[in-house]
Amino acid sequence: MRIFYFLTFIIVQALVFNQKAISRNIPEIIEVGIFSGENIKRFSFTPATGRYLICNTQHEKLLEVKPLNTIVFEITAQGFDIYRNDSLLFSENEITLQGAAFHNSFFLKPLDKNLNMRAYDGDLRIRNGNAAFSLVNIVPFESYVAGTVQWESGFNRHNVFYQVQAIIIRTYALQNLNRHSEEGFHLCDRVHCQAYYGKTNDVNIISAVDISRGEVVTDVHGRLLNTVYHANCGGQTVNSEDLWTHALSYLRSDKDTFCRHMPGASWEARIPVQDFRQFLHRNYSIKPSDQEWKHITGFRQNSRKHHLDEEESIRLRHVREHFALRSTYFSIEEQNDTLLLSGKGYGHGVGLCQEGAMQRALHGHSREKILQFYYKGAMIRFLEPEIIF
Ligand SMILES: [Zn+2]
Ligand SMILES: [Zn+2]
DSSP states (O other), X not given: OHHHHHHHHHHHHHHHHTTSOXXXXXXXEEEEEESTTSOOOEEEEEEEESOEEEEETTOOXXXXXXXXXXXEEEEOSSSEEEEETXXXXXXXXXXXXXXXXXXXXXXXXXXXXXXXXXXXXXXXEEEEOSSSEEEEXXXXXXXXXXXXXXXXXXXXXOHHHHHHHHHHHHHHHHHTTTTTGGGTSSEESSTTSOOOOSOOOOHHHHHHHHHTTTEXXXXXXXXXXXXXXXXBOTTBOBOHHHHSSOOOTTSOOOBOOTTTTSTTSEEEEEEEHHHHHHHHHHHHOOOOOHHHHHHHHTOOOSSOOSBSSTTSOSBHHHHHHHHTOSOSOEEEEEETTEEEEEEEOBSOOBSEEHHHHHHHHHTTOOHHHHHHHHSTTOEEEEOOBOOOO
C-alpha cells in the first residue's frame, strides 16, 4: 500500500513537472498588470524620481515628463487622450512611459475611482483595453519581489522571515510567469497571482530581498517548487491533494506549534440554522434527519478533517467558500437558532504558514530550517540573473 502511494506520488510529480524547466535564470524585468480589474478610465501619472519619456509603439519620443509634472490620461472610444494642465497633448491607443534616468519611479492615481495613489519603480505601458485602461508595470524583477513581500506580509517582521518571504515570492513568480500571457503580461497584481500594490520603501524588506537575491526553493533535482503560502494554518498544515487534486511530496500536512497564539490562530462565526439547512438542501438535496443533524451540530475537529459528513459528500472547502469562513478547520455547536463555528487558522493551510514562519524566525530558526518545515525536502538554490546579449 505504501509503495503504491509512493509510486502515485512519483507519477503525479512527473506529470506536474513534465512541462517545467529544471532551472532558469532570474529575468531582469517582469511585466505586471496593475490595478487589474479596477476598470479605470481616468488617472494621473507623476514621475517621483528620474524622468520619463512618452513613447509610442514605433518607439518615437512624444514628450518628456519631469519629476512632479503631472499628466492625465482619459479613455476615449478609440484610445485615450493625454492632458497636461487641462490642455490636450495627444490622442493615442498605446504608449509606454519609459524611465530615462538612472533610477525612475512614478505615482499613479486613479481619478474616476476612490482608490489610493500608488508608487512604482520602472516603466508603465498604457493601452485602451476594452473601454478601460490596461496598465502594465514593467519593473525590475527584484523590485517586484520587494513590493510583494510588503503587501503579502506587512511591516515590522524579522529580517529572516522577510528573506523567507522573498525566496518563496520569487519562486512563485518564476513558476507562474505564463499565467497572464494571453493578456500580454506575466502576472496580475491581485491575490490571484500575488498582491503587488506598488514598490516598498521599507529598508528592512529591501535588505532581506537583497540578502536573498536570486534565491529560490527547489527539490533535489533543481526543479522549482510551487511555493504556496497562507496566513495561519491553525496548528496543522494541509496536504496539497486535500485542497487541490495533486499530491505533491513537499506539501505534506504537519503539526505546527508556532502559530497557535498568533492573531490568525482562532476565529468564530455564527450562521443562522435556517441558512445552514438551506445550504445543505440546495447544494446536496439533504434534509438532515435528527440523527444527521446531531452529527452536524456535534461536528468537531481536533485534527483536520476534509468532510462534514461521514459519507464524505459535503466538503469543508465548500462550506468555507459558501459562508466566507477564514478556514476549513472549525468545530460546530448549536445555540438556539444559530450555529456557532469555532475555527482555527486563516487561509487554505497548504505550504508555508506565515505566522508560524514569523515565530520560527523570532526563535532563531534559519531560512533553510523554516523552508524545510513547510516544504518537505526543499533546498535553497541560487539562480544567476538572465544575461541579455
Ligand atoms: Zn493573476
Ligand atoms: Zn501554522
